[in-house]
Amino acid sequence: MSGDHGERDSQVNSGSRANDTHKHKDKHKEHRRKEHKKDKERDKAKHSNSEHREHSEKKHRDKEKERVKHSDGSVDRHREKQKEKDKEKRREEKVKSSHVEGKPKKEKENGHAREMWNSPSPPAIKSEPEEDNGLYPSPKHNKTLKRERDEEEFEYKPKKIKTENGKKAKKRKQEYEDEEEDIKPKKKTKDKKAGADGKKAKKETEEKWKWWEEERSTDGSKWKFLEHKGPVLAPPYEPLPGHVRFFYDGKLLRLSAPAEEVATFFAKMLDHEYTTKEMFRKNFYKDWRKEMTSEEKSKITDINKCNFTEMSEYFKAQSEARKQMSKDEKLKIKEENERILQEYGFCVMDNHKERIGNFRIEPPGLFRGRGDHPKMGMLKRRIRPEDIIINCSKDSKHPKPPQGTRWKEVRHDNKVTWLVSWTENIQGSIKYIMLNPSSRIKGEKDWQKYETARRLKKCVERLRAQYREDWKSKEMRVRQRAVALYFIDKLALRAGNEKEEGETADTVGCCSLRVEHIKLYPKMDDQEYVVEFDFLGKDSIRYYNKMPVEKRVFKNLQLFLENKQPEDDLFDRLNTSILNKHLQELMDGLTAKVFRTYNASITLQQQLKELTSRDIPAKILSYNRANRAVAILCNHQRAAPKTFEKSMQNLQTKIDEKQKQLSATRKQLKGAKTEHKASHDDRSKKMVEVKRKAVQRIEEQLMKLQMQATDREENKQIALGTSKLNYLDPRISVACKMLYIKFLILSYFILYFLRTDSGTLQHNHSIYFSVGLPDQR
């Protein structure tokens, strides 16, 4: 087995997880940085106004004053211009009403340098329309919305208690789809049953628990009653059959059960790049030895002499056998899983049966840290009942531990939402079993999150004006805070907590950016004051972006960089706590991450407004593009799917064939027309019609394929799911759809009065209703 080189090859280009092309500090450098930082912190604590800093600040304040003298006028002029532009934009939007022409802005190829940030003379801050157009209503409209809904649903009986089992949940999912189906054109005519089920569905839906219409507790309690069956523990280890052998240095070696179990964890990952990483192998070996008998320890002294191949082959064969199982066998397993789900997958919380998110305790295995994680490969030990804390109501039926065991603790804390917790051994952090996202408790939180983002919308311009003002502050800490906030707002950067070195991969967010993570270019190509960002963010995903900033930001950054080493903090007078405290003062409930939610949702709204395509494939493409714009903003990336190249090739083949078919059919149409010209008989006329329709059909098919190809290509390395799930207020998509329906109705009348071809109208109508909502959970 090769040593430590595997990690150096596989990551995707600029949008990749940490790879070797990205500069990492060596240990020495790391140590130096640590020491330097400590010194700096000590210094900071003792002499926050140290002479040196005072001197350098004063020097720069003076410089800045000088610059301000010269630049203020131009900034004001720029502001005036901007105001004018904004006014004009608003006027235009009023005129345009809800219908906006034009394609969504296309992202630049590298997926990072977005047009919206890179326009040559950028409006420093994104400007949002004042009007809501019903898409992202301001809070003042919210009440109205709620009232309207209440009025619409006055027949609803909220007191009805409803519990839900898994089958019903599944059925409900199906029914939801059926409801969707009701407004879609019936694609699958074969499914006649769906119609009948649809009626049932409506009845069932009426009984859905509308928790959002109920009062929320104000005392901080999350529930009043909680009962569950406890977690599903990982199955005990099953020793390998005798024919599966382990070899050390070419010789057969029978391992003890504990050592064998840990060896199987490694063997199962043998095809994975992880097992080639030196850090992974080192950590694994160290922890593996802890499980060995003293005899094994004395024999096994070098991991590179271990041969796990037979074990690996055995697990592969098992996996293959699972795939080859008969239908009945598969059904049995499915039924057993369903039984477990029914038993452990639900709890009763305040008279409602709620789905649990992760009711299984994480099984033992090897820790898969992301990026250059110093603990990758360490043994995640088996969690026993004695490690587990149960949280439930005093008056509930407490979950029973397996026979002969006991829980670590049974707790009755209704100030928290978790049902089960345990402490994992890698980082010493607490893991939880919590409810499914569909639960009241999660839904409420989600709702609150978007409400906070909407409140931010109301005051974001004030906040922006404030931080722009703060760029000029006499205090360095205020300037740093203001510039950091500007980055968070404009680039949707994460807050960036400080991390314990040596415990996790070296990743940063806004507040923890270091000097080495940015480069300043007074002029780059035809743009002025460009900042280049290059750092590893959450999950060691690389963030790379070049952005022109306002002159004042640029000058401030120059100031922050002065007399600093590459490994020093860019914002040495700022951390997430200071920043959030400041934000809290500006708006109740405001934290750094609210900006991400807000900017993601507002971006989706703006992009969707431009979604004017009329046919389904183009609509889907446009929606995905809007979604993609958000994913790019939030830097949500993924490794290109393994089958990407192949599937693109297949799609291209289909497109080529379709093009050939189209040109052949066009020729046939031409021939039919010629024949009809000559004969003028009914048969040839019919033939022309048939061929014309065929051409039309093939054209549509071709367009669909081409759209698919574009969509897939654009989506190659961008993960849409995360933003869809966590950042995009679902009401925006719904409102956008409603706006479309309104627009359609209007179009209907216009077309009617213009006596437009009724066939076309019907066509458009069905398309309108066929645009499904994005797959919200």
Next chain:
DNA sequence: TTCCCAACTTAGTAGCATGTGC
């Protein structure tokens, strides 16, 4: 005021289930 940690959200990926085309 700082540090630490519990509690929660956000994140990418592996693998399974389902759909599609032949």
Next chain:
DNA sequence: GCACATGCTACTAAGTTGGGAA
């Protein structure tokens, strides 16, 4: 009915936030 592609979900790592102890 099969093979392959695709989408979805479970899983769990890695963040953020806020509160309490030192």
